[in-house]
Amino acid sequence: MDTIQIDGWQGRLGEGLAPRQLLAVLWAATDKTAKEIARLMDCSHYTVKQQLDDARFKLGNQRTTRGLCLEAMRRGIIAPLVLALFVGGEHAQVRPIRRPDAPRTQLVVRAQRLDEAQWAA
Template identity: 60%
Template sequence: METITAGSWQGRLDAGLPRRQLEALLLAANDMTHKEIARQMGIAPDSARQRLDDARFKLGMQKTVRGLCLEAFKRGIIAPLMVALLVGAGNVQQMQPVRRPEAPRVQVMARTQRVDDVYLAA
């Protein structure tokens, strides 16, 4: 399984997207704009937008770049780098259970009310 890394995301090349579309997708997942993606990849902003549109079409006509990133994440094409490193290395540790106190905590509430002078007319 061949992967590429961009920022804090890792993408799988064998999952259906070409290298440059996957690279644009990873940069978009790092919350970059089309201009920032183009600058990083060394292409024109319209080319970066077109690469993301092509990837959007391949993953089921997602309406937004955010939807594209979510769909790629759901399909396992991209993953946050720390999750990919943990799962790939097999060093997943079980979480320790949260210890609760033995006795339940008691909350005491007192209500006070101000009484004004009351005049009774007889």
């Protein structure tokens, strides 16, 4: 199976996207704008937008580029290249987020202007 590797991402050809669409989706997964992708692919940014729109349509009418990338990952079309390095035998434990037991309170101070008649009283 043929693959394309770009900037820490790998895309699989023959999974429903055309090669240029897959290339645009891979660059979009690296958090690049359409203009930046266009410079890298040597084409117009309108062409990149159209390729991303076509890929969105093929993958189920995704509304955003982020949704397109997530759907492509879910379907196994693109995947990040991850190299896990474990130093020694100890692994860091993930600590849960601690929430306060009691709800937070808020101190509200009200200021009021006093007229001269109220000062005299």
